[in-house]
Amino acid sequence: MIVTILETIGNTPLITIPNSNKADEGQVLLKYERYNPGGSIKDRAAIYLIHEAERRGLLKPGGTIIESSSGNFGISLAMIGAAKGYRVIVLVDPKTTNANLALLKGFGAEVIVVTEQDDSGSYHKTRISLANKLAREIENSYRPDQCFNLLNSEAHYKSTAREIMDSCPGGMKAFIAAVSTGGQLGGISKYLKTYAPDVQIIGVDAVGSAIFGGHSDSYRIPGIGLGWTPVNLDMEFVDCAYKIADEQAFLTARAFARHEGVLMGPSSGACALVALRVAQQLAPGDRVVCMVSDGGERYIQTLFNDEWMEQQGFATAADTETIRTMARQLQPWSMRPSDCSNYRSDLLDSLEVPDSTLRMNSEVLNREYYNQGSSIYID
Ligand SMILES: Cc1ncc(COP(=O)(O)O)c(C=O)c1O
Structure with missing residues (x-):
């Protein structure tokens, strides 16, 4: 196969985690986005x-x-x-x-x-x-x-979501993704709620982020969180939300490197921990698809640096059982995320969002498939 570097974007694998995921529970499948040429989703x-x-x-x-x-x-x-x-x-x-x-x-x-x-x-x-x-x-x-361009979620509606459905012909019980701009969760949830409405859609945020409401505070998980609900995410399509603490996200990512040979960043550690929790409540044969947004190499000096972990007051290692126990103790932040939404249409003005974005959004919102059941608020 001879292609340009940009033609290698997408078509990432779904991988299993047999050492952390037991045979008597649901099966966790990680959509492993590290294989994109820029290293992330x-x-x-x-x-x-x-x-x-x-x-x-x-x-x-x-x-x-x-x-x-x-x-x-x-x-x-x-x-x-x-x-x-x-x-x-x-x-x-x-x-x-x-x-x-x-x-x-x-x-x-x-x-x-x-x-x-x-x-x-x-x-x-x-x-x-x-x-x-x-x-x-x-x-x-x-x-x-x-952050404000709806083409972001449309990209995932058109590529990531379809890939996931194609690789899971038997379907899945739950889908899990971390949120910042809402691109991935927004686009994939919209697709799944249209074509596989029984799939439970779970959003993962950081403790300290206000995407699913709550107060804003500082947090260490990179790539996740926002001070408001992003326009790319329609909360009506999200069934449940978890907020994960920094140490839990970092420790889980470390554990998956050590015990599964799978490199992932902290946001994916947070998602994978929730995926283990959801799998623990499901039966063998039930699938839980979990986005792993990037790999671990870009966190060599933080996540994989014992000294840095200690400086944050984090433990440096956890075995599989410790991670499984941590997962078992997780409680959802909300079972009705649409009640906790925190949309901020005023930001379009105060941040002076460009006209090109606003024009693009009107176009996207006019697309018939995009608006099915949508309740996104945007001027
Ligand atoms: C590592 C990582 N995980 C998760 C996300 C969240 O993805 P999205 O912005 O599509 O909500 C991002 C976004 O920057 C990210 O970099």
């Missing part, structure tokens, strides 16, 4: 948004891509920019790891570290505002705008 949304922008003339040869990203989406855009010859500017924050900064720069992206916190103690709003400002100032630039 974000390659899918990034290539979809860039292709759509090119098709509509929003991104022209020699153009500049400007995005706010704590790591993975920026890395995907940087890789695509390198392959296609675009200038890429990524706005990160102090939580972005050195490994991610090195990858961004390795792909040739220009990196701006935003250090001003927003009103929730996070950096999302300040990063997005500055990205929008730069996009207004830099000629021939394009803002993919993963």
Whole structure:
């Protein structure tokens, strides 16, 4: 098979975890997104948004891509920019790891570290505002705008969700994904609720994030969480939400490396812990599909660094039984996430979301399949 690097995006495997997952319970299947060429699930949304922008003339040869990203989406855009010859500017924050900064720069992206916190103690709003400002100032630039652009969830509706259904001809009982922009959970839940409505849809967030309501506080899990409910996620399609504590996410990711030979980042550790919990309540033959959004290499200096773990006050190792017990003790944060939604349509104005995003969203919302049963609130 001879292809370009960008043609290797998608078609990731579903993998089993036989050492942690017992034969007398449901079967956990990990959708292993590390195999995308940029190393994470974000390659899918990034290539979809860039292709759509090119098709509509929003991104022209020699153009500049400007995005706010704590790591993975920026890395995907940087890789695509390198392959296609675009200038890429990524706005990160102090939580972005050195490994991610090195990858961004390795792909040739220009990196701006935003250090001003927003009103929730996070950096999302300040990063997005500055990205929008730069996009207004830099000629021939394009803002993919993963947080507010509905093409983000559409990308997963069209690729990831279909792949999952195709690889599970016998169906699945539950589907689990972590949430930040809501792209993956939003797109896949919409698809599953349309074509396999009995699948239980479970969202995973960090303790300290307010996607499913609750108060905002600082947390260490990278790539997960937001101070509000993202427009890409329709809460009506989510049956249940868990919030996972930092140490549990990091320890589970470590345990899967050590006891399954599977590298994953902390957000995937959080999801995999919930997947084990759900499997414990199911019967053999029932499947639980769990997104593993990235691999572990980009967390070498944090997740896989004993000293860093100790500095956070985290344990450094847990055996399979400890992880299984931790899973058994998990309680859902909400069994009716739609009651806890925290949509913030006012942010469209206050963060000065670009007109190109708003136009794109009207187009997406007009697509018949997209609106089936949708209750997303967007101006
Ligand atoms: C490692 C990781 N996990 C989960 C997510 C959440 O995905 P989404 O933004 O599609 O909700 C992200 C997003 O940045 C991520 O980088």
